[in-house]
Amino acid sequence: MKLRYRYRIYPTDQQKGLISRLFGCCRVVFNDALAYCQEQYRAGNKKPSSNELSKRLTELKKTEEKEWLTEVSSVPLQQSLRDLEQAYSNFFKSCKGQRKGKKVKPPKFKKRKSKQSAKFTDNGFKLYPNSDYIYIAKIGDIKVVWSRDLPATPSGLTLIKDSADRYFVSFVVEFNPQQLAKNGRSVGIDLGITDFATLSNGEKIKSPKPLKKQLKRLRRLQQNLSRKQKGSRRREVARKKLAKLHAKISDTRNDFLHKLSTKIISENQTIVLEDLNVSGMVKNRKLSRAISDLGWQYFRTMLEAKSVMYGRDFRVIDRWTPTSQTCSCCGFKGGKKELNVREWICLNCGISHDRDINAAVNILVAGGLSETLNGRGEKVRLSAKRASSRRSVNPSSISTIVNL
Numbered sequence: 001m002k003l004r005y006r007y008r009i010y011p012t013d014q015q016k017g018l019i020s021r022l023f024g025c026c027r028v029v030f031n032d033a034l035a036y037c038q039e040q041y042r043a044g045n046k047k048p049s050s051n052e053l054s055k056r057l058t059e060l061k062k063t064e065e066k067e068w069l070t071e072v073s074s075v076p077l078q079q080s081l082r083d084l085e086q087a088y089s090n091f092f093k094s095c096k097g098q099r100k101g102k103k104v105k106p107p108k109f110k111k112r113k114s115k116q117s118a119k120f121t122d123n124g125f126k127l128y129p130n131s132d133y134i135y136i137a138k139i140g141d142i143k144v145v146w147s148r149d150l151p152a153t154p155s156g157l158t159l160i161k162d163s164a165d166r167y168f169v170s171f172v173v174e175f176n177p178q179q180l181a182k183n184g185r186s187v188g189i190d191l192g193i194t195d196f197a198t199l200s201n202g203e204k205i206k207s208p209k210p211l212k213k214q215l216k217r218l219r220r221l222q223q224n225l226s227r228k229q230k231g232s233r234r235r236e237v238a239r240k241k242l243a244k245l246h247a248k249i250s251d252t253r254n255d256f257l258h259k260l261s262t263k264i265i266s267e268n269q270t271i272v273l274e275d276l277n278v279s280g281m282v283k284n285r286k287l288s289r290a291i292s293d294l295g296w297q298y299f300r301t302m303l304e305a306k307s308v309m310y311g312r313d314f315r316v317i318d319r320w321t322p323t324s325q326t327c328s329c330c331g332f333k334g335g336k337k338e339l340n341v342r343e344w345i346c347l348n349c350g351i352s353h354d355r356d357i358n359a360a361v362n363i364l365v366a367g368g369l370s371e372t373l374n375g376r377g378e379k380v381r382l383s384a385k386r387a388s389s390r391r392s393v394n395p396s397s398i399s400t401i402v403n404l
Helices: 013-042 050-062 067-071 074-095 215-226 233-267 288-294 296-310 355-366 384-388 395-402
Strands: 002-010 116-121 125-127 133-136 140-145 156-161 167-174 186-191 197-199 270-274 313-317 343-345 352-354
Touching: 013 050, 013 067, 013 074, 013 116, 013 140, 013 156, 050 067, 050 074, 074 116, 186 233, 186 355, 197 355, 215 233, 233 296, 270 296, 270 355, 288 296, 296 313, 352 355
Parallel strands: 186 270, 270 313
Antiparallel strands: 002 140, 002 167, 116 156, 125 133, 133 140, 156 167, 186 197, 343 352
16 A cells, blocks of 8 residues: 655755746746646647647747746656546546546646645656755755654655645555554444544543634734735734634644544444544534534544544444444443433433443444354343343443453
């Protein structure tokens, strides 16, 4: 499998100018090729092939108007044409129903104010052994912070500048999945707003909620930006301050999700998660900001990827499974409950349940694990008589009851 490793770099002022020129040339090549494709489409012709676009780029470099394209490396310019070809390919496959997921829109023109990037193949950069510098063609040696070791020799490099004026290099490397020692543990995870995750063993994990903590400052910076005149220097300064705050919020959230997902993967052999309709839930105007601040979908993506990396079993149950309505001891369905109901008592067996812990246990059972199934393949539940004798159940022992 292929993984991407990203590192922070610190170019000098002169190198920043060269990088800015490179980004501008890549943007011009992409936008010019896109405009040419749209022009051919309006004329009733087929979309130009990648070879035709590459030949056209070579001719543009010879003109007096675009001769400055020769001042930067030709590798990222050719890669910009490949990116355009890939964007069109995804769009056509999506229209024909050959691509899974949401419908893909046609490629758009790149903007200067948004995130900038340039891609190099292995002949466009060079890594020095035991050095804090990396060589990039026609830019020079750039200082890089190796926060972790590369597992293999990279096949490509992407030079990135985000909206907060931070510079990064991203490598694509081949990674052989590492099989962690099997421990036989399994966990069901119920995602929520009050508690980010509730595990089937009774553990509850709070979210840092970075957006909520910085909301007051974020509003102030947004108001300050809206008052600045477009095109002025003060507006650019205000934009960078706002972008840096957004980057800080995103970094805080990603750090929390990475550490939590790594902890869960390392401690459990099987992870069961509920399939949440996040795109539909964020349409609720009262909860959209809180849900977006948590990053549920990104957390699921991390668990899926790290399960493949370390040989863990990751399962997702159906979103319509009534995990919050069903008693985790006797299986009695008590009906739909409002969100403000955090604890409830089963009318059949009389056991008091914490809503989130009960849902996490039901998610684990719905995952179809061998330890939660009886000889006939049915889910293990306590009988009503046996459950009634254990009314005062400690939430941390509910998972043990289900696994009997």
